[in-house]
Amino acid sequence: MIAERRKYIRLKVSLDFSYKLRDRWQVKKKAVTKNISPTGVSASVDGSIKKGDWLELNINIPVYKKPLACIGKVTWTADKKAGKIDVGIKFEEIDPELKNMFLEYICGLMYSELQRLRV
Numbered sequence: 001m002i003a004e005r006r007k008y009i010r011l012k013v014s015l016d017f018s019y020k021l022r023d024r025w026q027v028k029k030k031a032v033t034k035n036i037s038p039t040g041v042s043a044s045v046d047g048s049i050k051k052g053d054w055l056e057l058n059i060n061i062p063v064y065k066k067p068l069a070c071i072g073k074v075t076w077t078a079d080k081k082a083g084k085i086d087v088g089i090k091f092e093e094i095d096p097e098l099k100n101m102f103l104e105y106i107c108g109l110m111y112s113e114l115q116r117l118r119v
Helices: 096-118
Strands: 016-021 029-037 040-046 054-059 068-081 084-094
Touching (some): 016 040, 040 068, 068 096
Antiparallel strands (some): 016 029, 029 040, 040 084, 054 068, 068 084
């Protein structure tokens, strides 16, 4: 049996976001998260992305006007299909105020889910 290595719960949430390789002149690409946690996201992105790549992210959170801008590092890749690859992206550089905003959003989702389960 494989031991669970995750430190935080993952929430299955679809959030639109844009990304590009850090410090590269390129058009931002669009994707949707598969799940989120306090420390990162997983998503299906362009197949050219590799483990260890640094990405500039802009994640659209429904309750906020401005996207969450941060730098993330690709920590794992899997399941390359049709030009896309599943990745895990860990937040590495994020403004503390934006991080608090994101954590508040996650806490709100967890609270809503707990309320739904109690009914």
